[in-house]
Amino acid sequence: MHPYQRILKYIGHYFTARNTRGFGVHSPFMFQFVQNVLGEKHYFYVFTEIEKLRKSELQNAEAVHIKDFGTGEDRESTVKDILKKSVNTAKCGQLLFRIVHYFKFQNVLELGTSLGFSTSYLASSSSEVKCTTIEGSSEIANRARRNFEKLNLKNIELVVGNIDDVLPDIVAKKEKLDLVYVDANHTQEATLRYFEMCLAKIHNDSVMIFDDIHWSEGMEEAWNKIIAHPAVTSTIDIFQYGIVFFNKNLNKKHYKVFY
Numbered sequence: 559m560h561p562y563q564r565i566l567k568y569i570g571h572y573f574t575a576r577n578t579r580g581f582g583v584h585s586p587f588m589f590q591f592v593q594n595v596l597g598e599k600h601y602f603y604v605f606t607e608i609e610k611l612r613k614s615e616l617q618n619a620e621a622v623h624i625k626d627f628g629t630g631e632d633r634e635s636t637v638k639d640i641l642k643k644s645v646n647t648a649k650c651g652q653l654l655f656r657i658v659h660y661f662k663f664q665n666v667l668e669l670g671t672s673l674g675f676s677t678s679y680l681a682s683s684s685s686e687v688k689c690t691t692i693e694g695s696s697e698i699a700n701r702a703r704r705n706f707e708k709l710n711l712k713n714i715e716l717v718v719g720n721i722d723d724v725l726p727d728i729v730a731k732k733e734k735l736d737l738v739y740v741d742a743n744h745t746q747e748a749t750l751r752y753f754e755m756c757l758a759k760i761h762n763d764s765v766m767i768f769d770d771i772h773w774s775e776g777m778e779e780a781w782n783k784i785i786a787h788p789a790v791t792s793t794i795d796i797f798q799y800g801i802v803f804f805n806k807n808l809n810k811k812h813y814k815v816f817y
């Protein structure tokens with residue numbers, strides 16, 4: 559999708575989405591979620607620690623050898639460039655933290671670690687959280703591991719490998735998945751494949767979050783197929799993320815919220 563098209567879509571989202579005060583969201587569960595999670599402003603101490611690390615890594619010009627899973631080729635980059643181009647903003651990371659914190663989730667799975675910033679947010683709300691994250695580029699994974707050490711996060715299992723190869727085994731070994739955050743291979747096929755694989759361990763209160771649902775026509779098609787899936791009840795599109803609920807007490811309804 560051309561960047562201009564994405565900007566137009568974003569403007570469209572701005573004008574059609576509800577705000578985070580929850581007006582017009584009739585389901586009490588969803589209303590509470592919109593107000594208390596998307597609309598929450600409370601700043602946690604750990605946010606400062608993670609953002610301090612981001613600030614220092616943004617100065618880091620060290621070279622990193624990366625495997626590009628899109629083209630299949632290897633290329634060179636730098637820590638600061640990876641951070642600028644591939645890592646989500648503080649606001650998005652903090653939303654991941656708030657979701658884990660609000661639902662007191664413990665079994666968290668992330669696809670696409672990169673330098674570990676979103677992982678750090680996912681793992682930081684409690685030491686009870688068991689966060690598994692998968693990264694295919696070993697040099698990037700080593701950087702992420704160092705970042706977890708700097709933040710003293712001991713509840714993260716970092717698996718290095720191609721998601722297509724390692725995910726079936728990881729899902730099979732999990733008793734259940736409370737939260738799955740998908741931010742890796744942004745193609746329709748891979749997104750739907752990972753969604754289907756993770757469904758095996760999803761329960762009534764689970765949440766799945768898909769990154770970049772408006773990145774391309776393919777990602778939008780994947781999102782539309784996910785929201786139409788019979789296991790999915792309500793969803794929220796905040797443009798950057800698509801948030802999926804499986805709670806059978808919810809009506810099948812799809813919200814757009816400006817976050």
Ligand SMILES: C[S@@+](CC[C@H](N)C(=O)[O-])C[C@H]1O[C@@H](n2cnc3c(N)ncnc32)[C@H](O)[C@@H]1O
Pocket residue numbers: 625627628644645646647669670671672673674675676677692693694695698719720721722741742743
């Ligand atoms: C957008 S970045 C993740 C950003 C991270 N979630 C954050 O916001 O901090 C995507 C990562 O997924 C990895 N990736 C993409 N396809 C993959 C695959 N098939 N297997 C393993 N890792 C993959 C890339 O190497 C890249 O580091």
